[in-house]
Amino acid sequence: MTDLIEAFHTALRLIATLDPDLLGIVLLSLRVTLTAVAIASLIGFPLGAALAVYRFPGRGTLSAILNALMGLPPVVAGLVVYILLSNAGPLGVLQLLYTPTAMIIAQVVIVTPIVGALTRQACEDLLEEYDEQLRSLGASSTAIALTLLWDGRYRLLTAVLAGFGRAIAEVGAVMIVGGNIDHVTRTMTTAIALETSKGNIALALALGIVLLVIAFAVNAALMGVRRFAQRFAYA
Amino acid sequence: MLDPTAPSGAFGATRDGKGALLPLELRRLSYEANGKSVIDGLDLKLEEPGITAIMGPNGAGKSVLLRLIHGLIAPTSGEIVWGGQRMDRALALRQAMVFQKPVLLRRSAAANISHALGLRGIERSERAIRVGDALRLAGLEDLGAMPARVLSGGEQQRLSLVRALSLEPEVLLLDEPTASVDPASTLAIEKLLIETQHSGIKIIIVTHDIGQARRLAQDVVFLHHGRVIEHEPAKRFFTEPRSEAARCFLAGGLVL
Amino acid sequence: MVDRRTVLALVVGAAMLVAAPFTLQADDKFIVVQSTTSTQNSGLFDHILPMFTKKTGIDVRVVAVGTGQALKNAENGDGDVVLVHSKPDEDKFVADGWGVKRHSVMYNDFVIVGPTDDPAKIAGTKNVADALKKIAKAEAPFASRGDDSGTHKEELRLWQDANIDPKPSSGEWYLETGSGMGATLNTAMGRKAYTLTDRGTWLSFNKKDDFKILVEGDPKLFNQYGVILVNPAKHKRVKAKEGQAFIDWLISREGQAAISSYKIDGEQLFFPNAGPQS
16 A cells, blocks of 8 residues: 555655656647547538438438448457558558557548547537528538537537547547657557556556546536536527 | 518519519319328418408418418419519528527627528628617617527517517518417517508518407408408408308307 | 736736747757657666667657557558567557568566465476466466457467466456556456566565565576567658657667666566667
8 A cells, every 4th residue: 555655655746847748748648639520520520510410312311321330349440450550451552550640540531430439429400500591591401510510519628628538538449549658649548558567567557647637627517618608598 | 670661561563673562372282191181272362552461260271371371381273473483592581580489599699690690691880770670670789799599489470570670571471470479578579560561561470369450450261171251451350250150250259 | 806818918928838849849950759658667668768769869769569459550651669568469460451560579577476375385496387287276266357358368378388278257256457558467466366468567566565586497488579660651640750860770789788687676578679680
């Protein structure tokens, strides 16, 4: 027990003094996940809006697939990306395996269905209310989609925060495609796994605390956004 | 925006060189939904300016008729002809509609009007002017920055109305606009409609409020079971209705 | 509310800020070395690699997995060099054409660690086969790597030498963790089980609880490491020049001295032995 308490104190010290190793790992995690979430949103927003607004054959199937992909186990996404990027695989020529880019790709695969499906749902709900009025005003389908995206901005923000939360906490996919290489592809989650397996409880704890704080902050932001939106009837 | 001296709207020939929208002719118009016939071989001709009220018991097809002539839904059969032209998207853009429940976007009151103008391709500078005019017309000039959905029901409906008017339509369609609105806002809206009519815009209003129809309408179209039962000047309709159904309706009875 | 254009500008700006560092990394010279978790966990790489990078400017990125996986990854071309410790598999790797040539690099030894109260009474046993027989007879918990690693293969060879097949008891007293050395040590300590580990990992392991080294010194516990360049003829994109530079350095006097200079609490973990012949 005393070992644990000692480890806890060391952990707090590492955080307070902004230990460079710790900082490097945290910043890499944030960079990878923020980039992935940005890309996933750039894909997910228009995809979700298009699925809600445009009528085309296969629309229902595509929506169902998107919903199903929300439940894709992250480690499976990592496995698929790994197979694609390996030198023995079809995209090996890109030489992306074991780089942060590979981790971003894996996280994009995980987050895009979340953002896309939640965007689609938000747009569909809004469309139910707005459809007649917007068509009466003469809006084209594209104009309607853009209107819905801006009007649903708070729900979209919620979707983005949910995607971020899922990605920053993930360990399997980034381990497989990143290789957990020191100073290159070692994120908070993979570092916690490694340091624990080395018995370096102090560093693992420090990383764990930072990760917890980030997770709580994201959750608080989510609740804050909802309450703010409701106050102005923007929800 | 609403200028009584401007070239007249629906029935003037010179609005942007496009043909006048009146008369509106509906020939053997039918609309079926879920196997039921909602509009049943309806014929109607509207050629006079002013406010036309469409009345009738619930389920008579009034709201559906409005949506058909606005182009929001397509008829099962029959013709919709505005000023000699068959109904199409371009004609629909020369109209504007106000719905029973105000549908406002999750933005400020001013932004709602601005957005609608943007959809019509109106330039930013012109938009700012029209937004200001519209808010003043509705008596909402102090509430422009408020989130639209936080306004009261009456304020929201007034906003919906001036949003429609800011588009400078030639025809204004309203579907029971004051059904859930407080009396003060109802009065404001009715005043606006009367002013609007004087600037040459043709107004077609669906209402179940007999008092409102008496106050506003030039002529009345009475619908029953998806057909036009009566169409005549308002005064005659209210004093000497020709059909049994209309008599029953005006007496406050249930028209089966 | 906030103007839409401002929001868009902020988002684009943030995106560029976030993506920029990654584009800068593309030009660094580096090789990927597929190696094992035990070598990684011992801390050897943290000690010697900076020396190599300083001398040659080549960054070494180590992917630490089990020996079996390291060799498989190399077969897929996902690495430039392999550094593992299972000679039969290394020789096969070269024989099958996946590697160019195998060089011995260093050795250390395996030890059996276990709880101080030693239920199977193996402490001090000179012969590792006897120790394993005692463990099997007492059905004392034993944690195995179970992951096709060099350590795992060694462990299986030792059971074979002792004429014991522990597999049927998997899940009872024989616990196959399928994990790296560190995780297996954690499991062993959690379940008060014996386990075979390389000395390097054990010495650098920070959480020893009440465990100690109980069996050591048997020549059969000798653990040889080899390094091989992945064959560029099989995979065009292998960085043969830089990879060979790394191997040359490792077996050179400088590299070998770097290896012996790595100590924990004054104790040397790996012993260089890159002779003139493998």
